[in-house]
Amino acid sequence: MKKIMLVFGTRPEAIKMCPLVLELRGRTDMFETVVCVTGQHREMLDSVLETFNVVPDHDMSIMDSGQTLFDITAKVMAGMRRVLDVEKPDVVLVHGDTTTSFAAALACFYAGIRVGHVEAGLRTYNIDSPYPEEFNRQAVDIVSVLSFAPTEASRANLLREGKLAETIFVTGNTGIDALKTTVRADFSHHLLEWAAGSRLVVMTAHRHENLGEPMHRFFRAIRRVVDEFDDVKVIYSVHLNPVVGQAAESELGEHPRIRLISPPLDVIPFHNFLARAHLILTDSGGIQEEAPSLGKPVLVLRDTTERPEGIEAGTLKLVGTGEESVYDGFKLLLTDVVLYEKMSAASNPYGDGLASKRIADILAEKIR
Ligand code: UD1
Ligand code: UDP
Numbered sequence: 001m002k003k004i005m006l007v008f009g010t011r012p013e014a015i016k017m018c019p020l021v022l023e024l025r026g027r028t029d030m031f032e033t034v035v036c037v038t039g040q041h042r043e044m045l046d047s048v049l050e051t052f053n054v055v056p057d058h059d060m061s062i063m064d065s066g067q068t069l070f071d072i073t074a075k076v077m078a079g080m081r082r083v084l085d086v087e088k089p090d091v092v093l094v095h096g097d098t099t100t101s102f103a104a105a106l107a108c109f110y111a112g113i114r115v116g117h118v119e120a121g122l123r124t125y126n127i128d129s130p131y132p133e134e135f136n137r138q139a140v141d142i143v144s145v146l147s148f149a150p151t152e153a154s155r156a157n158l159l160r161e162g163k164l165a166e167t168i169f170v171t172g173n174t175g176i177d178a179l180k181t182t183v184r185a186d187f188s189h190h191l192l193e194w195a196a197g198s199r200l201v202v203m204t205a206h207r208h209e210n211l212g213e214p215m216h217r218f219f220r221a222i223r224r225v226v227d228e229f230d231d232v233k234v235i236y237s238v239h240l241n242p243v244v245g246q247a248a249e250s251e252l253g254e255h256p257r258i259r260l261i262s263p264p265l266d267v268i269p270f271h272n273f274l275a276r277a278h279l280i281l282t283d284s285g286g287i288q289e290e291a292p293s294l295g296k297p298v299l300v301l302r303d304t305t306e307r308p309e310g311i312e313a314g315t316l317k318l319v320g321t322g323e324e325s326v327y328d329g330f331k332l333l334l335t336d337v338v339l340y341e342k343m344s345a346a347s348n349p350y351g352d353g354l355a356s357k358r359i360a361d362i363l364a365e366k367i368r
Contacts, residue, residue, distance in 0.1 A: 002367045003032045005089035007080070009040030009062070009100035011048055012175075012286045015267055016119065017095050018052035019177035023356040030364055036083050038076050038100045039063050044240060047266045052178075058083050065242065069132060072099040080107030091116050091146070091367050096285075097130075097137035109143040114367075118174060118359065120147035121154030122306040129304045130285070131209045137306075146366060148359050150289075150350055151309050171358040172351020175289050179271055180353035183294070187272040191235055191259065198233040198257070199278035199334070201226075204264075205248075205301060206239035207283040214321035215244070218301050219251035221326035222281065226257055229334055233257045235273060237264040279333055279340075291315050295346030299329050309349035314342055 004024055008017045014037075024033040036058040037045060049056065060079035064071060076099070084092075084107065092108045094101040096119040108115045117140050127134050141147060147163060149155040150173035158168050192200075203222070205215055226232055238248050238260050245262060252258050265273065274280060275294050280287060283301040291298045292315040299319045310316035319329035333340060 001032050002030065002091070002363070003034065003087065003089045004091055004093060004363060004367070005034040005036055005083075005087055006093045007036045007038065007100070007104040008095055008098075009038030009045065009060075009076070010098050011041055011044040011267075012284075013095040013098060013100065014041075014045050014048035014052075014054075015178050015286065016174045017093070018048060018054050019174050019181070020093070020118065020356040020359055021054050022052065023360045024363075027360060027364070031360075034058070034087050034089060036060070036080075036087075038072075038079060038104070040067075040072055040076070040098065040100045041240075043263060051182075051267050058087075069099055073103045076100055076103035077107050080104050081111070084108065084111045084113060089113060091363070093118055094140060095119055097122070097133035097140070099132065099136060102132075102136035102139050105140045105143050114146070115140070115144045116146035116148065116359075116363070117141055117144040118148045119150055119154075120144060120168070121149040121156075121158040123154075123157045124304040124306045126304050129209055130207055130302070130306075133285075134306070146362070148355075148362070150355070153308055169358070169362050171362075172353075172355035173289050174355045174359070175286055176293060176348075176351045177353045177356045178267070179290050179293065182268050182271040183275045184268075184272060187269075187275075189269055189272070191261070192273070192276060194259070195233045195235065198231050199229075200273075200276060201232060201234045201279055201281060202273050202277040203234055203236040203281040204239065204287065205281075205283050206241060206244055207302065210283050210301065210321060211241075211243050211247075215247045216251055217323040218321050218326040219247060221323045222330060223252055223255065223258070224327055225330045225334070226255065228331070230257075232278075232334065233259075235259050235261060237270060237273075238262040239264060279343075281330065288316055289350045292347045292349055295344050297333060297340060297343035299326070299333060301326065313347040313349050314345060315347065317343065 062075040
């Protein structure tokens with residue numbers, strides 16, 4: 001029996017790792033599956049665990065309000081040392097580019113335990129953007145012995161960096177596995193009733209490098225545009241970081257056509273809101289993957305993206321974080337019908353919803 005331990009700690013990791021947990025736990029003849037959460041996020045993690053019915057075997061409960069990268073790294077390293085000592089897994093799976101993933105992978109490297117990286121090979125090659133995620137994902141890839149790349153482009157990045165071809169597997173993104181289970185034709189919600197008859201804009205923002213002035217700038221731009229279009233309503237699901245909440249309140253609060261939703265929407269309502277949106281404004285990574293398969297245009301509130309597939313598919317457009325560039329980009333997408341139609345074509349660059357199954361098959365074959 002192979003012991004596989006999955007380690008994750010934030011909302012996006014949980015959304016993308018829970019389908020894999022369920023797949024591995026379903027193969028009881030082959031795997032002993034251990035789930036360890038760091039608790040880098042608390043409420044936002046717990047709501048996903050509850051949605052997918054995943055009960056962790058270990059919970060480091062590390063979150064503090066105002067936590068720094070030092071705090072997260074140090075606490076995860078210490079927690080991992082204890083858990084690895086007890087569990088002695090054959091392989092540890094981490095996801096993506098969070099500091100939980102980086103510190104957990106580093107701990108495994110120190111302990112001589114193999115690491116598998118789910119969502120490997122994404123790159124901007126700009127170490128400052130997104131910060132610190134570009135460092136985190138490159139560091140995880142260095143210590144991984146199995147790389148589960150979502151697309152051919154991410155595989156190509158890894159090959160270029162010297163990873164061995166036989167350790168890289170293109171699987172699709174497990175986030176699409178999750179999306180296939182959450183979006184429902186009969187979903188209803190009072191906020192959707194509020195937005196009925198309007199063009200619904202769904203919005204999120206949280207990136208570290210956008211905290212402070214950049215966020216204030218693009219919030220101001222968004223308010224200016226909404227003021228000009230009576231038929232536009234915005235549902236902004238606000239991240240629990242208090243810095244985000246304060247900026248959102250001060251720039252976007254008390255507007256009759258903007259709803260600030262805090263605590264943020266759980267994954268099932270959120271995915272169903274995306275599916276019914278006219279367009280999406282976000283600096284999120286995961287939403288850039290979900291939108292193409294839903295056929296929803298996204299204006300990405302960033303200067304760089306590690307998701308070129310969505311740009312190629314025509315769904316994503318980088319509008320930066322400048323007040324005028326966001327104002328212009330948002331207004332254009334509301335007025336240019338041809339552009340809107342072009343960006344609304346659904347495509348499937350991130351997979352078919354079977355990524356978890358593929359990863360489990362590969363683990364069954366490769367882990368001895
Ligand atoms: C983290 C990840 C980022 C990922 C994002 C997803 C790092 C360095 N950053 O950033 O890559 O895109 O998660 O959302 O790994 N908070 C709560 N309750 C929660 C979650 C957060 O109160 O359930 C508050 C706390 O005050 C916390 C703050 O948000 O200190 C920031 O959380 P943190 O995980 O440090 O940063 P994120 O911006 O969420
Ligand atoms: N999400 C959610 N509720 C929200 C905002 C996002 O359930 O209010 C989901 C979203 O659909 C995606 C994931 O959370 O699956 C992305 O998380 P986030 O944007 O926090 O992190 P990132 O992907 O940028 O790391």
